Structures are given as structure tokens and as C-alpha cells.
């Protein structure tokens with residue numbers, strides 16, 4: 001039984017958004033339409049705050065991480081403090097992006113978007129390759145069933161299908177603006 005497969009799917013959409021955001025930063029530095037990223041930044045911030053930090057991080061912080069802390073699951077080392085501090089650092093960069101957008105400050109917006117992207121990409125690599133394999137091998141089958149039920153509650157509360165549809169559609173729109 002796998003309890004990290006869906007989280008890894010979510011990582012794939014997050015990574016697509018990070019790559020696209022980096023393309024917007026590059027575009028704003030090399031093209032005449034320098035304000036395009038300022039115009040579209042709210043869409044990226046919305047994805048970061050709703051899909052990544054509310055939906056995905058709730059499943060990690062409120063569910064998966066809780067089961068990883070059960071006795072005997074993390075026998076060699078505990079990466080959870082680092083994972084939580086990465087999430088926190090991401091929130092700081094996101095707030096900086098919001099402030100920069102409110103001030104029409106493209107340079108600060110770009111700097112924090114790049115810092116956010118780098119932090120999250122490294123974080124996702126650590127989860128996909130270290131933390132999630134630990135979860136798959138360490139969490140008991142009984143706990144995995146209970147864990148899945150807790151995921152389902154979050155997915156129902158936030159309407160999984162609606163949130164995926166909304167942000168996949170938004171991705172296509174954002175991508176088409178760069179063509």
C-alpha cells in the first residue's frame with residue numbers, strides 16, 4: 001500500500017508551476033513587456049497559497065508528518081524539523097512576493113519568486129527521495145489505512161477535483177501568455 005503516490009503527483013504540478021514562474025521572471029528581465037509578471041503574479045501566489053500551502057502542506061503537516069512521528073517509524077534520523085522549516089521559509093518568501101506585488105516592485109517580486117522556487121525544488125527533491133521512502137517503509141499497514149482516511153477528509157473538504165481543475169486550467173492560461 002502506497003501513501004505518498006498522490007503527494008508525488010501534487011509535487012509534479014507544483015514543479016510545473018515553479019518552472020513556469022521562473023520563465024515569467026526571465027521574460028520580465030528580457031522582454032519589452034516587463035510588467036507581465038506583475039500582472040500575473042497574483043495567479044502564482046494563489047496557487048502557492050491554496051494548492052501548495054493549504055492543500056498539499058495540510059496533507060503533509062497535519063497527516064503524514066504526524067504518522068511519521070509514531071514510535072519506531074523514523075529509526076535513524078528525523079528530517080521533519082528541516083521539512084517544516086522549509087515550509088516556513090516558503091511562507092516568508094510568499095509574503096515577500098505579496099508585499100512586492102502590492103508595492104509594484106518587480107525586482108523584489110522576482111528575487112523572492114526565484115528564492116521560493118529554489119527552496120521548494122530542493123524541498124521536493126528531499127521529500128521524493130528521502131522522506132517519502134521512509135514513510136512507505138516505516139508506517140505500518142494499519143496506520144496507512146487510517147492515514148488514507150485522513151487524506152480523504154482533507155480532499156473532500158477542499159474538493160480535490162475542483163482544486164485540480166482550477167489550477168490546471170490556470171496553468172494553461174499562464175503558459176499561453178508566454179507564447
Ligand SMILES: [Fe+2]
Nearest residue numbers: 060083123127
Ligand atoms: Fe513538504
Ligand SMILES: [Fe+2]
Nearest residue numbers: 056060124127
Ligand atoms: Fe511536499
